[in-house]
Amino acid sequence: MSAPARQVPIDVPLTLLMVVTGLCSAVLLLVIVLVVLLRRRPAAGSGGGSPAQPASPRSRWTGAFAPFVVGDPGRAADVRSRAADRSWDRRDTVLDGFTLRHDDTEVAELRAASLRGLAHAGHGVVRQDEYAFRVTADGRHLVAAVADGVSAGRYSDQAAMIVTRRGAELVARHVEDDGPHRIPWPTVLGELAHRVLDRGRQLAAGGDLAAERELAATALFAVVDLIAGPDGCAVEIMGLGDTSAWALRAGRWEPLLGAKNAGAAITSSATAALPALPSVLAAPLRTTIRPGEALVLVTDGVGDAMGGGRGDVSDFLAEMWAGPPPAALAFAAHIGFLRKTFDDDRTAVAVWPTGRTPQQSGDVSIAARNVGTGPSTTTATHVAPTGR
């Protein structure tokens, strides 16, 4: 009597177990199928530089490129580039990215890029922006220079080259000879104005007025002490015109020098530019950049789009650059973002101090301690001009 009665309770759990196992297998199979299907789907709309999944198991490469787009890209986004109407040796795009070392210690990361804007590319005009940098002979100071050739001038690209290359050279020499706090800015800018005007006289007929009209460029210099002090790396900045310097601190942009006033009723593209010199030169600006922060110099092709440090382009660049420095090609792609009517040449030079000092070679604790400690209390200050 008891045997048949025992068989029933055994059969029920067995059936249940089989049903549950079957269900589990079905769900697992469904998950596997879904995962496989999802992985096979092409990476639609993937941003530039983000590695895509292999198209098939046989692919021997990964990666994808699509330009970054911030908001409406505009009709001009599809414009085909034309070769420049002269000067085959003037590059459309240049870029650099490297680690700065002092006595084998990695002290800072540098990224730089200069791109021909859509207007110049579409109309077959050369890139008129330029950047340059030098490190002093002792490896202690970085000099970065950015210039924007005034587009009304036919040869302004040459003015930008003179200002950046010759300018970075001159400033580095003064830092080597006189120290970082005694740069004679009026002398430096005067010398550069002289050289731009000289080149203008060779190129443009019609005297100094014509020379100035055909050949002019803004100027922006930053001298960065690559050995961090307790407050970070000391920076001295001097500029003329609407090429601007910014600090990216804790994901927020702090305008340091040269940013335009966006509040004016009528926007003007007029800017101060060499060889014209102001009667009174403003004092250089001094600030510090800590590890985890970045010093960024940009021409107005980038700066105007940053809208005073707030807005979509500012948010986009802050997100791209707030973390570890991007690859050099990615950095160039970041400033090549598409956005309606922003068709000017674009240039940016960015420096990220690591916080390591030669004495603490290999010790990353300083950098690690300072990164992400919240908004910096460092503020920029203008200092009295030093000059002769």
Add this chain to the structure above:
Amino acid sequence: MEAEGQKILPFYLVVDVSASMVGDRMAALNTIVPQLVDALAKDPILADKVRFALIEFSEDARLRLPLVDLLEPNVVIPTLEQRSTTSYVAALELLRSQIEENVDLLKADGYAVHRPAVFFVSDGVPNHHEDWQPAFVALTTYDPGTGDGFRMYPNIIPCGVADADPAVMQQLIHPATGKRPMKMYLMERGFDPAKAITAVAEMLVASVIQSGSGSVLRLPDDADLPTGLAAFTADDDLDLV
């Protein structure tokens, strides 16, 4: 503020449709806007930034096309028709109120508006005894030091054909002096007025194209002007015209 600093280059075409603008002259006037549309359609860089408005004037002034992106699909190009007298006052007053309204609105939407450019096309003289100077002063005078006057003052490029008075046209050039002085364009003596209007259209399109690549109003080089048109500055001696 979705525009967030997008650039706008505003162009205003102000045309005289008084009684003398007849037949082939009016036909030539009506080709200006379509020519500009063609040029913009070929140049998306420009088309992103250029906004265009059309004002016609005779005994009064009428806004025939409010400041628009000419490539927007719903834009209808108006046909100009000849009317009666020639009131410069009406034209200049409507121009001022339109510029103020347009710039205020665009600024409120977050656009970066560059200084408007006005091409003022006339084939005759203003109404007899009409005192148009106060309206011109109200449109063009601005003191950046005190902020007095009209801070949105436009650049004005007068274009005179047929019986336009060179001396009056010359007074309409603005700014007449300074770093970026404007010019006026006059039909060469004895040239066909309708063909001169076509030449004005060509000059206007060239100017828009050149301005769009640098966001600064640029007029064509004098050497590149179409036949039948000559350029003059505010200082030029008009005895030679």
